[in-house]
Amino acid sequence: MAPVSDLPEHWEARGKPLTLFRRFEFARYGETRTFLDALAALSEARQRHPQNINFGATYVNVTIEATGEALDASDCEFARAIDALIAPGKA
């Protein structure tokens, strides 16, 4: 797909090859766990996994790598699907 110029809101483009990075913060471990479980289910359903997930009790840092040489619409769509796992008020 063609590279995109409009990145998903909240996400930051990093590195070369490009990756998309976002930090999610939660009030308590139970919410973090719920998000992690939903993210695992999403990844397995799509057969696409973030390059890296880094988490502690109340935060999850997610890094998505570009599938091609540049970030494209499918990468951004994957990021938005991850965003959709959290409650709308927290996006």
Added chain:
Amino acid sequence: MAPVSDLPEHWEARGKPLTLFRRFEFARYGETRTFLDALAALSEARQRHPQNINFGATYVNVTIEATGEALDASDCEFARAIDALIAPGKA
């Protein structure tokens, strides 16, 4: 508890306050997922969570923080309980 001088095998002491760090590697994502799920269950059962878990498709880096000012036997025992989640041949 008193500080320990005999750290668990495979684990490296890092930082100040001290933490215990170990990298686990797996042949495929399914094994990584099984380990992550077992680690989450162990953490919830004990109400003790690693300070940080950093993972990709085939690796999991685990950092445990000392409960007191230095690593003690309870920290090492937690590390060994995590080790026990993987097959003996991989320890």
